[in-house]
Amino acid sequence: MSLTIREGEPIRFSLASPSPLPPGLLAHTHHVFEQACAGVQSSEPAVNDLHTLSLVGRARTEVDGPWLREQLRGPAIALKVDAAMVTGAMATDGPGLIVTDVDSTFIANEVIEMLAGAAGSEEQVREITSRAMAGELDFAASLRERVATLSGVEQSVFEQAAARVIVHPGARELIGAVHGRGGAFGLVSGGFHEVVDQFAAPLGVDRILANRLEVDDRRLTGRTSGQIIDGAAKTAAVRQWASDLGVELDRVVAMGDGANDLGMMEISGLSVAFCAKPIVLERADAAITVPRLDILIALLGWDAEGVK
Numbered sequence: 001m002s003l004t005i006r007e008g009e010p011i012r013f014s015l016a017s018p019s020p021l022p023p024g025l026l027a028h029t030h031h032v033f034e035q036a037c038a039g040v041q042s043s044e045p046a047v048n049d050l051h052t053l054s055l056v057g058r059a060r061t062e063v064d065g066p067w068l069r070e071q072l073r074g075p076a077i078a079l080k081v082d083a084a085m086v087t088g089a090m091a092t093d094g095p096g097l098i099v100t101d102v103d104s105t106f107i108a109n110e111v112i113e114m115l116a117g118a119a120g121s122e123e124q125v126r127e128i129t130s131r132a133m134a135g136e137l138d139f140a141a142s143l144r145e146r147v148a149t150l151s152g153v154e155q156s157v158f159e160q161a162a163a164r165v166i167v168h169p170g171a172r173e174l175i176g177a178v179h180g181r182g183g184a185f186g187l188v189s190g191g192f193h194e195v196v197d198q199f200a201a202p203l204g205v206d207r208i209l210a211n212r213l214e215v216d217d218r219r220l221t222g223r224t225s226g227q228i229i230d231g232a233a234k235t236a237a238v239r240q241w242a243s244d245l246g247v248e249l250d251r252v253v254a255m256g257d258g259a260n261d262l263g264m265m266e267i268s269g270l271s272v273a274f275c276a277k278p279i280v281l282e283r284a285d286a287a288i289t290v291p292r293l294d295i296l297i298a299l300l301g302w303d304a305e306g307v308k
């Protein structure tokens with residue numbers, strides 16, 4: 001979202017929650033939005049078991065974007081209601097590309113911790129992962145340290161981990177919603193293709209970028225193979241995929257939970273903090289605090305495909 005919203009520029013603000021939206025929040029949201037925007041239209045996007053509101057209008061005058069976002073989003077977050085503000089083409093046309101992180105975003109697990117369980121290093125790896133996601137450690141260095149603990153583990157651990165992965169609810173609905181509107185869906189992961197590909201392909205994910213683990217004689221060597229997928233690699237992938245698809249960056253959604261997601265979030269038209277670390281929540285345009293991926297459908301002002 002740009003820092004300054006020009007007069008006449010489209011703005012959309014949306015709320016979503018599994019619980020009824022508080023009347024005071026609804027009144028505040030309408031008041032602030034209608035003070036800032038003309039020609040306001042209101043809808044309640046239909047997404048299973050969610051209470052929703054989506055307002056769209058055009059800025060009456062030039063507006064300080066971060067100030068308006070905080071005026072609208074702050075009270076919602078305080079009341080544990082998920083919220084998003086978007087401007088420009090994203091407000092009227094929605095995204096042409098949605099890209100999300102995988103571990104603790106698209107899925108409930110941290111795959112490297114699952115692999116480390118087979119090596120007896122799960123607690124050590126969990127502590128390093130937590131510090132890396134909070135931005136306290138260099139991601140590439142921390143990944144090498146964690147992967148080194150996997151040396152000697154049998155290759156069969158990939159299938160065992162994939163069978164235990166819990167994909168967050170609403171994944172299929174979110175992918176179907178963006179596909180139904182002509183867009184694409186991608187995953188960028190500091191995890192590993194050997195596991196991610198197994199659950200992503202059946203869901204219709206269009207593009208995947210992840211690390212690869214080196215294997216020798218059917219055992220992990222404790223090293224990665226090829227480029228390490230850190231924050232810079234995720235950002236580069238978002239740029240490249242958008243270019244390949246002919247989608248402007250202001251019509252890209254990037255969603256994640258950790259510090260290594262901030263780069264791709266900052267270049268995208270809508271950044272979404274998903275059950276995120278404080279450093280990510282503070283800087284994101286949108287906040288999803290309930291682990292349901294289909295909440296993003298409502299925050300875009302869309303109805304879910306095939307909603308009952």
